[in-house]
Amino acid sequence: MSRALIEVKGLFHTYHPNTPFAREALRGVDLKLESGQVLGLVGPSPSGKSTLLQYLNGLYVPQPDQGKVWVLGQDTAAPDTSLWEIRRRVALLFQQPEQQLFEPTVLRDVALGLRNFGVALEDELEKRVREALERAGLDPERVLRRYSRTLSGGERRRVALACILALEPEVLLLDDPLSGLDPRGRWRLLGVLKSLAERGISMVIASTRLDYLIPLVDSLAVMADGRILAFGSLHEVLNREDVLRAAGLQLPEIWRVQQELRSRGLPLGEPAADPAEAARRIARALGVA
Amino acid sequence: MMMEVSRYVTIGRYVPGDSVLHRLDPRTKLLTFGLLVSTLLVVKGYVPYLLLLGFAVVLLLLSRIPVRYVLAGLRPALWVLAILWVFQIIFSGSSYPDHPTLFRLGSWRATWGGVHAGALNVLRISVLYLLTSLLTLTAGLVELADAGEMLLSPLARLGVPLNEVALVFTIALRFVPTLAEELERLVKAQISRGARLDEGGFLGRARRLIPLVVPLFLSIFDRAEDLILAMEARCYRGGRGRSKAVAFAFQPLDALAAVVVLAVVAAAWLTGLMLPF
Amino acid sequence: MGLNVRRIVISGLLGAVAILLGATGLGFIPVPTPAAHATIMHVPAVIGGVLEGPVVGLLVGLIFGLFSFLRATNPIFADPLVAILPRLFIGVTSAYAYRGLRRLGMVPGLAVAATVGTLTNTVLVLAMAVLRGYLPAPVAWAVGFTHGVPEIIVAALITVAVGLGLARMTGWEAKDGAS
Numbered sequence: 001m002s003r004a005l006i007e008v009k010g011l012f013h014t015y016h017p018n019t020p021f022a023r024e025a026l027r028g029v030d031l032k033l034e035s036g037q038v039l040g041l042v043g044p045s046p047s048g049k050s051t052l053l054q055y056l057n058g059l060y061v062p063q064p065d066q067g068k069v070w071v072l073g074q075d076t077a078a079p080d081t082s083l084w085e086i087r088r089r090v091a092l093l094f095q096q097p098e099q100q101l102f103e104p105t106v107l108r109d110v111a112l113g114l115r116n117f118g119v120a121l122e123d124e125l126e127k128r129v130r131e132a133l134e135r136a137g138l139d140p141e142r143v144l145r146r147y148s149r150t151l152s153g154g155e156r157r158r159v160a161l162a163c164i165l166a167l168e169p170e171v172l173l174l175d176d177p178l179s180g181l182d183p184r185g186r187w188r189l190l191g192v193l194k195s196l197a198e199r200g201i202s203m204v205i206a207s208t209r210l211d212y213l214i215p216l217v218d219s220l221a222v223m224a225d226g227r228i229l230a231f232g233s234l235h236e237v238l239n240r241e242d243v244l245r246a247a248g249l250q251l252p253e254i255w256r257v258q259q260e261l262r263s264r265g266l267p268l269g270e271p272a273a274d275p276a277e278a279a280r281r282i283a284r285a286l287g288v289a
Numbered sequence: 290m291m292m293e294v295s296r297y298v299t300i301g302r303y304v305p306g307d308s309v310l311h312r313l314d315p316r317t318k319l320l321t322f323g324l325l326v327s328t329l330l331v332v333k334g335y336v337p338y339l340l341l342l343g344f345a346v347v348l349l350l351l352s353r354i355p356v357r358y359v360l361a362g363l364r365p366a367l368w369v370l371a372i373l374w375v376f377q378i379i380f381s382g383s384s385y386p387d388h389p390t391l392f393r394l395g396s397w398r399a400t401w402g403g404v405h406a407g408a409l410n411v412l413r414i415s416v417l418y419l420l421t422s423l424l425t426l427t428a429g430l431v432e433l434a435d436a437g438e439m440l441l442s443p444l445a446r447l448g449v450p451l452n453e454v455a456l457v458f459t460i461a462l463r464f465v466p467t468l469a470e471e472l473e474r475l476v477k478a479q480i481s482r483g484a485r486l487d488e489g490g491f492l493g494r495a496r497r498l499i500p501l502v503v504p505l506f507l508s509i510f511d512r513a514e515d516l517i518l519a520m521e522a523r524c525y526r527g528g529r530g531r532s533k534a535v536a537f538a539f540q541p542l543d544a545l546a547a548v549v550v551l552a553v554v555a556a557a558w559l560t561g562l563m564l565p566f
Numbered sequence: 567m568g569l570n571v572r573r574i575v576i577s578g579l580l581g582a583v584a585i586l587l588g589a590t591g592l593g594f595i596p597v598p599t600p601a602a603h604a605t606i607m608h609v610p611a612v613i614g615g616v617l618e619g620p621v622v623g624l625l626v627g628l629i630f631g632l633f634s635f636l637r638a639t640n641p642i643f644a645d646p647l648v649a650i651l652p653r654l655f656i657g658v659t660s661a662y663a664y665r666g667l668r669r670l671g672m673v674p675g676l677a678v679a680a681t682v683g684t685l686t687n688t689v690l691v692l693a694m695a696v697l698r699g700y701l702p703a704p705v706a707w708a709v710g711f712t713h714g715v716p717e718i719i720v721a722a723l724i725t726v727a728v729g730l731g732l733a734r735m736t737g738w739e740a741k742d743g744a745s
Contacts (some may be wrong), residue, residue: 063450092481099508100478100501104730112500116483147734149507259295278549302637330647351700366641373642373700393576410700417644425636453569457625457661460578461585468579469588495720502606506613509579510732516575525571 004070005171006033006056006090006203011067013051013060013226016135025051027226028067033171033204038197040213040234041206043223044248049206050095052223053173055205057092058083063083072170088117091169095176097160101148106133109148110162116169132166133159137192154185158192165196172196172203178212190216211252214238222247235270261285302422303429309542310352310427315436317543321550322424328554329413332561338412340560344553345419354426363418370411377407414491434458436537460516471508475501569621577622581611581629588633604716607634608656609724612683615657616664616676616725616736623657623683630656642700652690659686671728672733680725682719688714 013026026048033039041049055069061077062069071090074081092153094100095175103109110129114120120128130140136158141150148159164172177193178186193216197203207213213220220237222229222244230236230243237243238251251259258271258278266285272278305311310318329341349359379394381403388400424433438455445451479486479500486497584703586606587593600709606710607735611630616621643649660683668675692710701709732738 054477057481061479087481088483094474094478094481100475100504102475102479102504104727104734112483114484149731149735159498232480326646330645366638366644370641376702376705380704406699414644414700416640418638418641419637421638421644449568453574453627456574457577457581459627460575461629464579464582465585465589468582469590472586472592473592493717495723498592498606498720499723499727502587502609502724503731504725505583506610506724506728507731507735509576509583512738513572513575513579516579517571520571520575557643
């Protein structure tokens with residue numbers, strides 16, 4: 001039986017069940033991620049995005065009556081599934097991951113997962129760490145021996161990303177990776193994520209904002225109140241204005257400008273996310289290019 | 290699973306209710322509790338202990354908290370109590386040199402003195418356990434902290450920084466859930482990065498504990514800086530003039546409770562002093 | 567030595583950690599004795615004493631003691647003389663041990679202070695248990711050894727790591743040029 005890289009069917013999750021604090025976080029979620037695809041998971045906080053990502057990382061496992069989760073073709077609730085193995089191959093970058101650096105130095109922090117999972121021999125640890133830092137857009141020479149708490153917020157977040165890149169996962173799960181960063185940190189990390197996407201790594205990226213996701217993702221799932229309101233290709237979902245409004249999401253200005261022009265009769269195709277590309281298309285449509 | 294534990298952290302065990310015990314002023318609860326506990330610590334003897342045990346059971350019934358719920362908490366302690374009793378019997382020879390020997394175990398000599406002393410201890414601890422359970426089941430911790438502050442307020446006049454200490458308690462209770470969430474994030478992050486927290490012997494577990502506990506401590510100092518700034522920005526200067534969110538008021542019921550407890554305590558003291566067992 | 571805002575806040579937060587370690591069971595490390603667990607619940611008091619002085623150490627110890635009395639996991643802690651009284655001294659002895667020894671350097675100072683604080687806890691609790699008649703002295707010795715040694719090791723490791731982390735993070739103790 002061939003399955004998608006990740007598949008979720010009818011998933012429910014309740015925090016603090018059977019207590020006065022019970023809160024339903026997921027109410028029947030269906031989702032699919034194909035190999036090489038970048039999927040955006042967008043919705044307000046809380047809408048269940050983080051909980052869902054934790055299911056995909058094997059941190060939560062559905063009870064029989066809570067639905068099904070298949071990761072890399074394996075049912076995570078099956079007794080012979082190694083969640084430990086799944087956590088390496090489908091790695092999760094938590095929200096605000098810079099608060100979860102454990103070790104005194106960057107080198108040891110990035111090496112922590114390599115050691116835990118036993119994926120690198122001791123003598124090649126440092127080489128692997130350097131490669132991971134480079135892929136995360138950091139200069140290994142500069143940060144390798146530093147104490148991670150002395151780095152800037154954006155750098156620490158990229159160290160946290162390096163921690164999971166070092167494991168060479170097949171799928172990256174990123175929980176609101178750009179939140180709380182300053183513009184420069186955001187821009188740098190966005191660049192890193194784009195280059196990862198171009199290298200064909202499958203990703204699920206959760207975010208509360210559409211504008212960061214649009215240039216990164218192929219498909220989009222809109223979440224609100226523990227439900228998936230819409231799921232499909234980026235363009236399909238972005239045209240579902242009703243859904244976006246229901247989830248309290250705003251389209252990027254550049255997108256709305258193109259939609260407005262189209263509705264006024266300008267012969268534009270699907271809107272473009274990239275401002276330069278959008279300008280080119282508008283100019284062409286106006287006959288000035 | 291271990292990471293789920295922090296989701297269910299409850300520090301108090303308060304079970305809301307409308308029983309006679311619940312309705313008492315928290316100061317009455319704390320004061321009578323203190324009286325009963327200090328009696329248990331000083332008085333010794335089967336009669337006073339059984340008297341207090343009987344009283345504690347009556348209170349338990351009055352509280353209308355399911356007896357099974359309270360006893361479920363006592364059950365694991367009973368094993369330890371039983372083991373301690375056995376130890377006290379086996380090693381009692383040197384404490385009771387003139388008591389006849391029950392049996393010997395190697396060079397150790399068991400005596401009736403040990404059996405009695407152990408039995409008294411089991412009784413005393415059981416009553417203490419029941420009383421503490423009753424207190425924490427019928428009163429919230431914040432309420433008790435406020436009551437304690439009010440009861441001890443004369444100490445403030447002697448220069449004890451009582452308001453400040455009360456604030457320390459408030460902060461501690463307030464931040465347990467926040468830190469529990471923080472801890473949960475750390476546990477999940479560790480597991481996600483391949484740690485196997487539940488496996489291994491003492492050394493393995495200790496080694497894995499450190500990457501959880503050390504960041505937790507460090508995060509406290511981050512938090513502390515923010516909290517200090519916030520308090521100073523609001524011109525916090527000691528607790529003088531701080532008012533309570535809830536005002537307590539003694540009712541006739543409190544007077545009745547005080548009289549009953551005083552009578553029980555007096556009876557325990559008298560029987561403890563006058564009866565030879 | 568008064569209770570300024572800083573000391574109030576840090577005592578409260580460290581007290582919260584002590585409660586949390588007890589409430590989650592994370593503070594317990596299984597050791598093969600009838601009492602079943604070694605504990606690190608006293609470490610917040612040690613850290614409070616070392617970093618902020620004896621008053622903070624005393625307050626954190628008080629919170630630890632009250633909590634272990636109200637939520638006694640081991641029946642002998644249902645006796646407040648065993649549960650609360652000894653705990654008041656943990657942070658105080660650690661504070662003075664660190665002050666006396668920090669000229670040896672930060673790491674040895676922290677390790678010794680943690681050892682002193684842990685011994686304060688183990689010895690005073692067991693002595694009180696023996697005095698109150700709950701434990702025969704030979705059993706107390708055995709428990710003291712099987713619990714004391716692992717508790718000292720773990721407490722020292724954590725205290726040193728926290729001290730080093732703080733030194734890097736906030737420059738704590740940097741003025742001494744220690745470490």
